[in-house]
Amino acid sequence: MMKNKFITIAFFTMAASATAQASEVFTALDADKDGAISQSEAQALTSLAAKFKDLDVDANGSLSAEEFANFKSE
Numbered sequence: 001m002m003k004n005k006f007i008t009i010a011f012f013t014m015a016a017s018a019t020a021q022a023s024e025v026f027t028a029l030d031a032d033k034d035g036a037i038s039q040s041e042a043q044a045l046t047s048l049a050a051k052f053k054d055l056d057v058d059a060n061g062s063l064s065a066e067e068f069a070n071f072k073s074e
């Protein structure tokens with residue numbers, strides 16, 4: 001049981017770290033600071049632009065922080 005608990009804690013630590021990094025990139029890409037990455041803002045990152053339509057789950061033409069998180073976790 002102790003081992004399982006340790007693994008759970010390690011997992012959350014890693015997840016928190018990845019989220020912090022994704023958040024930094026998201027902020028950097030969000031040039032107009034409206035809280036979403038538009039298709040034109042996504043052009044700054046070639047790999048992101050290529051996956052933009054796949055990541056834009058609700059197809060509203062911009063990536064929310066939640067949608068962008070899927071890109072970083074791949």
Ligand SMILES: [Ca+2]
Pocket residue numbers: 029030031032033034035036037038041
């Ligand atoms: Ca924006």
Ligand SMILES: [Ca+2]
Pocket residue numbers: 056057058059060061062063064067
């Ligand atoms: Ca969207």
